[in-house]
Amino acid sequence: MCHIEEAEHRAEQRVRAEIGEGQITLPTYEAFCNSAKGLMIGEFKVQVPDVQCSECEGSGFEDAEEELECSTCDGTGSVALQIPVPWTTIKEIYRTITEEYGPKPAIDAAREVG
Ligand SMILES: [Zn+2]
Structure with missing residues (x-):
């Protein structure tokens, strides 16, 4: 382990000791909103199954007379949307996370008074 690695390791241990094991520091809600948009947009998707295929309008046929299967839905009449x-x-x-796990000034202040 070189000197820099050693120093980084010590610094990490110190941070862990200060904030506690099993915890990490995270940006505030406001800082997250200002910095994470590019990182997060398009990162998560919800799959919606069985949506009517817009190409064949659910028939499953591209051409019903020639019984040509729809290539978009493979003849099933439905597709899954992401x-x-x-x-x-x-x-x-993220707001819920910060509200649940972040500092709670009102409660902390009440405890100091009480
Ligand atoms: Zn189709």
Whole structure:
């Protein structure tokens, strides 16, 4: 282990000791909103199965008279859609995390008074 690695290792151990095992530091909700949009957009998707195929309108045929299967849905009449999770939803999830696990000034202040 070189000197820099050793120093990094010690620094990491110190941080872990300060914030506690099993914990990491995270940006505040505001900092997350200002910095994570590019990182998060398009990163998560919800799969919606059995959506009517828009090419054949659910018939399964590209040409019903010639009984030509629809190439978009392979003749099933339905497709699965991948819907990206909207940025607003990602922000709501992150807000819930920070509210649950972040500092709670009102409660902390009440404890100091009480
Ligand atoms: Zn189709």
